[in-house]
Amino acid sequence: MACATCLTHGSDVATPGDKLLEVDHLCVTFATEAGAAKVLDGVNLTIRAGEIMGLVGESGCGKTTLANTILGILAGNARAEAGRVWFAGEDLFALPQRRMARDVRGRRITFIPQDPFGSFNPLFSVGAQTRELMKWKSPRRAPGEHQGLAGFFARYPRARRRADAEAIVQMLRSVQMPDPAATAGKLPHEFSGGQRQRLMIALALLPQPQLVIADEPTTALDVTIQAQILKLLKQLAKSRGISVLFTTHDLGTAYEICDRITVMYAGQEVESAPVADFFGRPQHPYTVRLLESLPRPGRELREIGGEIPRLIDPPSGCRFHPRCARASEICRKERPPATSLGGGHEVRCYHPVETPP
Amino acid sequence: MSQPPLLEVEGLSRHFPVRNMFGWQIGALRALDGVSFKVRPGETLGIVGESGCGKSTLGKALAGIHAASGGRILFEGTDITGCSAVQRRSVAPKLQYCYQDPGNSLDPRWTVRRSLAEPLIVHSALTARERDARIAKILEQVGLPLTHLELYPHELSGGQQRRVGLARILTLYPRLVVLDEPTSGLDVSVQASVLKLLRELQAAFTLSYLFISHDLSVVRAMCDRVAVMYAGRIVEEAPTERIFASAKHPYTLSLLAAIPNIGGERITDTFALEGEPPDPVRPPSGCRFRTRCPRAAAVCAGTDPPLRRIAPGQAAACLFA
Amino acid sequence: MRTARDIALKLIGDPSAALGLLIIVALVAVAVLAPLIATHPEAVWDMNPRDRLLPPSETYLFGTDRMGADIFSRILFGARITLTIAIVAVGAALMIGVPIGLISGWCGNWLGEALLRVSDIFLAVPQIVLAIAISQTLGPSIENVILALSVTYWPWFTRLVHAEVRALRHETFIEAAIALGVPTWRIVLLHVLPSVLSPIIVRTSIGMGFTILTASALGFLGLGAPPPAPEWGRMISEAREFLPEAWWSALAPGLAIFLVVMGFNLLGDGLRDVLDPRIRRGNPGR
Amino acid sequence: MRIAALILVRVAWLAPTLAGLVAIVFVISRVIPSDPVALLAGETASRAQIELLRQKLGLDRPLPRQLLDYYGQLARGDLGTSLFTTRAVWDDLSARLPATMELTIAAMILAVALGIPLGVVAALYRNRPTDHALRVVSVAGLALASFWLALMLQLFFAMDLRWLPLQARITGFPPPPITGFYVIDAVLEGNFKRLGDVFAHLILPAVTLAIPALATVVRFTRAGVLETLQRPFVTYQRAMGIPAGLIVWKYVLRNSLVSTVTQIGLLFGILLAGAVVIETVFQWPGIGAYAFEAILHSDYAAVMGFTVYAGVVFGIVNLIVDILHAVLDPRGTAA
Amino acid sequence: AQAAGTRFVFANESDYDTVDPHAAFDVGRVAVRLNLYDGLLRWQKNPAVLEPWVAESYVISPDGLSYTFKMRKGVKFHDGSEVKAQDVVYSLDRILAVGKGASSLFKTMIDPGAAKAVDDYTVEFTLRKPSAIFLSVVPEIHIVNRALVQKNEAGGDWGQAWLSKNDAGSGAYKLTQFDPAVGFVAQRFPDHFKGWGTKWLDEIEFRGVKDTNTRVLGLLRDDFQGIGGYLQTDQLNRIKSNGTAQVLEAESMRVMMAQFNMTRAPISDLHVRRAISYAFDYDGFNKDILGGLVERNPTPLPNTIWGVPKDVKGYSFDLDKAKAELAKAQAKIDKPIELAFLTGFQQSEQAAQLLQNGLTKAGVPSKVVGYPWPTIVDKFKDPNTTPDVSIYWISTYYADPHNWVGEMFSSSTAGTFKNAAHYKNPKVDALLDKALSLTDQSERAKLYEEATRIVVDEAAGLWIYNTKWYGPYSNKLKGIVFYPIGSAQEMRTAYYEG
Ligand SMILES: Nc1ncnc2c1ncn2[C@@H]1O[C@H](COP(=O)(O)OP(=O)(O)OP(=O)(O)O)[C@@H](O)[C@H]1O
C-alpha cells in the first residue's frame, strides 16, 4: 500500500498492553454567543489495547466533547486549540478529513451513542441502515473500492454483500436479538429501547474495529435492561479483544465494566486509576466527594457543595479549587501535574487525600 | 400506625386508548391496572419499577391530571376519583404532583417569581405583598437566593430547577406530594443535595411523600415502605428494609440484582434476567412477569396472581412467593 | 425566554432582519408623514392631463402618470392604503383565526375537529378567487378588499395556532399548571397564548406581505380600491399600457410593493430566527 | 394496504368538505347584487320575462332549497349549465382544466426540482454567503408581484430578445386535444416539433407562477434540513464515517421532506390562485381566467363549478400529500 | 395546409365563446355573424348604408306594416344546399324563440309567426305597428340552414347546444375549428354568392385576448395581424412607431357619454346637471388624455349621422359657470355623487376621475366606483340602484338616430343601458314616436333635431366624444373595410400584399 501508516485490519490487532489511543493535552473551545467556552482544557487519556476505559464525570464536564474530538466530528463552532490524538501510532489530527471518514471512523474506531432512540433514522428500515454501514465499512471491503463521490452511486458488490449479510445475522445473534432474520425489515420504532441499544452494539462491532467509543450507552435504559446490555458489551469486547472508551456519569456502571477509570472535572482529567484502586483508595478530593455522595444504606447523604464552574471563564489552576476544602494558594495558580502512584494510578492534585484502604 | 390513612387507593386503573392512524380506537393500553395501596400521614411510600410500568401514570392519576378509568382514590377520607375540574381545584393545594422533569414543568417564558406566585393567585386570597413574603420564605427554605426570583427557568441549573419546582408546590403547604423521579437525570452530587432537601422539607412541613423512582438505592435512602410495580400492577409491597433483605417476588429480586453494587460482586457476572418488558397493549396472560421470570411455570400463564400478604407488612403477587 | 430588548438587539444585529425592520419603519413613517413629504399633496385626486406621462424630473420626482398626477406623491399616500389594508386585514384575520385556533387546538374533541374542518374549507378556495368574489359581491372598495383578505387569511392563523397548541397541550408545564388547579382560561391566556405568540408574530409579518401582494393583485384586476385611490397594484395596472415607453409609471409602484413585501418577509424571517424556540434550542443554555 | 385505507378515508372526507365549501360559496354568490337572470334575459327584457326565466331556472326558490337542488345535481355528477356560455359547466371546465393543470404542474415541478436542492444547499451553508444570497433571492421571489413579473418577462424575453413566445399555449390554433395536456398530446403524436413549441410557450407563465412557490420551497426545505441536521442520527452517521453527501442527500433530505411536503401541498392552492392573474396576462385558456370571468358575470353555475373543482383539487392534492407522507414516513404515525 | 401568407389572426378583447349567430348582438363579436352568416340586407360603407345582400330587393306596404323581400337564387349554404325563404322564416322564429341577442329589439315590432315564406325566394314580414327602424335590424336576421339545425335540435332547444359550436351558415367563411376558450378558425367558402376577387385570405382566425397589453405586443410580434378594442392613444402611437403594423383610421359612430340618473336628487335638479356638464374637462380628456384622436360631440348623437342639430354647441369646461349653476340649484348635495365607470375600461375610468377632479374643484363631493358591465346593466334596471352618473359608450347597433337619441331618451327604454337616465319626457316621447312612424328621412331628421335640442338643454346627459375608429393591422393587410356596425371584422374583402 502506498501509505505506510495505513494499517490493514484483523491482521494487526495490537497486543494487550500496547497504547492504542493516546490523548495528549487536548484543548477544545466552543465559540458561543457569550464568548469562547474552554470545554476541554489539557485533557490526557491513554487506552491500551483490549482495555475498557471508563470516563466518568458530572454532566457537562466534556465527556462527549472528548469522544467527538477523537472521532473528528466536532460541531462547527468547536476548535481543537492544542493537543494531539494518537491512534495506533498515527496522529489523527494530521489525517485529512476524507481519510479520517473513510478509514478511521466507523472502521477502526466505531461509536455507540447514548441515545438508541434518536440515533436510528426513523424512516429507514434497520436492515437498510445496517447495509449502508456495511457497504462502506465492512472489513471485507477492498481498499480501493468505490471511494468518494463516485461511490455515492456505486453498487454494493454482490459477493461482498452476501458475505456481509451473513456476518450481520451472525452478529445479531451474538447480541441476542430475538429472530435476527426478521430484524432487517423492521423500522427502528418497532424495537424496544434495549433491542435498539443491542443493534447499536452490533453495528459498532460489525466493522471489526480496534476501538469502540461508547458514549453513555445505557443512560436511556432501565436498570434491568442496563444490566443486560452492560453484560453483553463487556463479554463481546473482552472476547474480541476490543478496546472501549466507556463514557458515563454513573459510577456504578463504570464499576461494572471498566478495567480502568478516568475522572474528569470541568474539562480536565483529575484522576485515573485501575478500577479497584479507584473505588478503593481514591486520591483526588473530587473523586472522594463524588463517591461519598452516592446514597449508601446507613450513611448520611453528602453533597459536594458549590456549583460546577462556568466554562466561559473557568477558575485558574485546578478547576476544582473553588469547591475544594483542601485548596491552597498553589491550587489557584497552577494546574497540578500528574502524579503517579504506581500500578497505573495517576492523580492531579497538590493535596491528595490519604484514604485508608 | 393507627392514624387513618391520608391517601387510600383501591383498584385504581387507567387505560389509554390506542388509536390507529385515522384516530379510531383499536384497543387500550393498560398503563395502570388495578393498583391499591395506602399512604399514612408523614410517611414516604416508594414506588419503583422500570420505565413504562405506570409509575408516572399513577402519580398523575392521583393528582387529577389523568382521570381514572376505574377504582377509587380516597384523600383524607373523601373520594376524589370522579370529581370535576372545579371540585378538584379545592383538593389541588393539598395533594400535589412534582414533575419528573421540573425544568419543563415551569413555563419557559415566566420568571421564577411569576411561577411561584401562580398557585397563590389561584388558590389563596393573599395580597401581592403577602404573596411576596410567602415566596421569599419558601425560596429560602429550598435553599435558593432571592436574586433567583427574576431568572428564567433556562437560566437555572438542573438542581436549582428542581428546587423551584418544589418551592412552587410547597407554597400551598400541601399534605401529600407525589415526587416523580425527583433525582433522575441528576449527577450524584446534585442528587445528594436534592434528597437532603426533600428530607428537610418533609420535617419542616410535615409532608407525606409518594416517592416514585426506578433507582432502588435512592428509594432505600428515602422511603419507609416500598411498592414495586411491573406492567401496571403492584407486584410487591413491604417496608423498605424487608424489600432489601427478603424480597419475595422474582421481579423485585431481579431489580435488586440489576443495581450495580460498587465494591461488591459485579452484576455483569451475575445478572441473569433475559427478555424485554411486555407490550402494555398486549400484556401476557396470567402473571405479567412470566415471560421473563426465571421461576415461571405453566400455572403462571393461567392465573393472574393477586397481591397477597406473605409476611407482616409484606405482600407479593407471585404464586411461588 | 428573552426580553424584548434582547430580541430587538438581535434583530438589529442580523443584517437582513435589520433591513426588513428599516423598510417597515420607513413605510410607517412615510404613511404617517405623507402630507408633509409629498411634493404634490393634492395629487391623490387632482389630475392635470396636460402634464401626463412626464418622465422623472425635479418637479415630478418619479414622473407623472396617465392622468398627469405626481407619482411620487401618490406612492407616498399609497403607503397609507397599503398599510391600512395590511394591518386591518391581518389584524382581523388574527382576531378570527387565533381564538378559533386556540379553541380547536385546546379542545381535541369534535368541536376542535369541526372548527379545523371549517378552516380547511376556507383554505380550499384559492384566496384570490374568494377575494374576487367578495369584492365583486359587495362592490370594490378598500373596506371590501380588507374584508375579503381577512375572510380568506384567518385559516392560516387557525392552522398555525392549532398545531402549536396541540403540541403545547402535552408540554409538561401546561400539564403542571392543570395539576396546580389553575383555571382553564388562565392556562389558555397566560401560558398557551404567550407560547404561541412568536409563531403568530412571524406569521403576521409574513402575512402582511402576502396580504399586500394579494391586495395589489386585486387592484391590478380592477377589483381593489377604486380610483383615484393611489393603491399601488392599481397604479401598476394603469401604467401597464404605457410600458416600456413610460417605464417610470410602473417602476415606482412595482418597486414600492416589492420593497414593502420584502421588508415584511425579511422581518418575519428575522423574527423567526430570534423567536423560534426550535432554532433557539440549538444554542447553549447558559 | 395502509395507503389504500388512507385513500378511502380521504375520499370519505372529501364529500363533507366539498359540501361545506359549496354551501359557503353558494351563499356568497347568491348575495351578489347583480341579477344574472336579468342579464341573461337580455338588455331590454321586461320584468315579467325575467321572472319567467327565473322560474324556469329554479332561481326563485328559497336559498336552502336551491342549495339542496344543487347538491342533488352534484351527486348526479352534473355541474349545471353556465348562464352565459349556455354550455354545460362541466364541458367548459373540462376544456380548460388541462391548460391550468399543465401550467400549475409545470410550475410545481420547477419549484420543487429547483427549490429542494437550493434549500438543502442553503441549509448546508447556513449563515455563509451562499445561504445569504439564496435567502435574499427567495425572499425577493416572494415579494415580486406576479403580474409585474409577468409583464417584465414578456417585455424582455418575448419582445426584446424574441426568444420565447408572448402568449397562448401553442403557436397557431390549438389542435384537437387528445388529453388536452399539450405536452402529453405532442408526445403521443410523436410530434417533437410541436413538443418544443409547447415547451417554449410554457416557460414564461410557468416560471412566473413558480417563482413564489420556489421561494417557499427553498425556505421550508432549508428550515427542515437545518432541523434534521440537529438530530442525533446525523451525529451517529457522521461518527460512523458514512459519506457526508449520502447523509445529506439521502438520509437528512428524506426526513426534512416529511415536513416539507405538507407545505408543498398548501402551495398548490396558492398556485391555483396565481393562475388567475397569470392566465389573464399570458392569454392562457385555463380555468383561472374562466373563474375570473364567471365571477364578473355572476355566472352562478360556473362559479360553483369552479369552486367544486378547486375543492376537489385541494382534496386530491391533500391526498397526494398524505400518500407522499406515508411513502416518505413508513411509520404510519402520520395523518 | 394553407400558404403562410393567407392566414389572418385577429385578437379581440372579448371571447368568441359561442358561434351561434343569434346568441349575441354585440359589436365586439360581430365577426361570427358577418363572416359565417349572411342576412337579407347588410350594412356597408361608412357612413353606413343598407345594401341588399341575400335579398335582391324589398317592398314596403303603404301602411308600413308589411315588408316583402325577394331573395337571390343560388345562394349556397356551406353544406351546398340552397338558401331559401323557409330558412329566413326559421331564422327569425329562432331568434324570437331563443330570446337572446337582437330578439329584444325584434320583439318590440314583430310577433312569432309574423314571417312567411311566400315562395322559395320570397319572404314577407308583418309588423305589429309601423317602425322606421325595422329595416335597420333586418341585417341581424342571420340566416341559418334550417334543415341542418333542425337535424341537430335536442329537446326543443332550437339547436342551441349544437349551433353554439357548429356552423350552419352561408357566409364567406366556413367554420373549421372552434374552441370557446380560444376562438374560432374559418376557411374561405369559395362558393359564396358574392363571389371573390383575385385576392383573398384563405383562413381567418378570431381569438379572444383579454389583456390589452398582450394584444398590442402580439401585434408587434406578428402573432396577430389585427387586433380589436378601442386602444389608448399611447398604444396607437407605439404601434405606429414600431413599423410592423399600420393603424387604419375611420369615422365611427360610437359615442362616449355620461348618463345621469334623472330620478333622484340632486341630479334631478337641472342646475346640478348643468353644473356637472360644465365641470368636465372635455379638451383635457379628448386632446390630452386621448391625444386628439376623438372628436367632441356636443349632443347624444354622433356628429356624422343625420338628425344632428348643427347649431347646438353644448357645454364646455367652465368651472365658473359650474359654480354659478350650483348656486342656482335647489337640491342640496349632502352626500358624494356616485360616478360609475366600467371596470376594465381605462377610458371610462379616466373620464370618471377627470369628472371627479372638476367636481371637486367646483366644490361638489363625489366618489368614483367601478362596476363590471353585467353588474351595472343590472343596476340600471331600478332607478334606486342606478348610479348618479355612469360613464360608458353607446355603439352603433344600426345606423339610425334612433340608436342614440331615440333609445336613450324614450320612456319605453327606461331602465335599459340605453336609457340609464330613466329619462321620461312626454314631449320627447311624442317626437320620437312620431319619428319612428315616418319613413321620410328629412322629416324624421327634423324630429330628432328637435328632441336633441330638448335633451341638451335639459343637460340630460354629458356627451364626451364621438370616436374615430383606429384599426391596428399588420402592414401587409389590405382591403379592410370599416363600417360602424361591422367594426371592420368582416374579412371578405381583405387580402395580403407584399
Ligand atoms: N456545540 C456546542 N456549542 C457550545 N457549547 C457546547 C457545544 N457542545 C457542548 N457544549 C458545551 O460543552 C460542555 C461539555 O459538553 P459535553 O457534551 O462534552 O459534556 P458531557 O460531559 O458529555 O455531558 P453529559 O454527561 O451531559 O452528556 C457543556 O458545558 C456544553 O454546554
Ligand SMILES: Nc1ncnc2c1ncn2[C@@H]1O[C@H](COP(=O)(O)OP(=O)(O)OP(=O)(O)O)[C@@H](O)[C@H]1O
Ligand atoms: N398520555 C398517554 N397516552 C397514551 N399512553 C400513555 C400516556 N402516558 C403514558 N402512556 C403509556 O402508559 C405506560 C405507562 O407510562 P408511565 O409514564 O406511567 O410510565 P413510567 O413508569 O412513569 O415510566 P418512566 O420511568 O419512563 O417515567 C407507558 O407504556 C406509556 O407509553
Ligand SMILES: [Mg+2]
Ligand atoms: Mg455527553
Ligand SMILES: [Mg+2]
Ligand atoms: Mg415516569
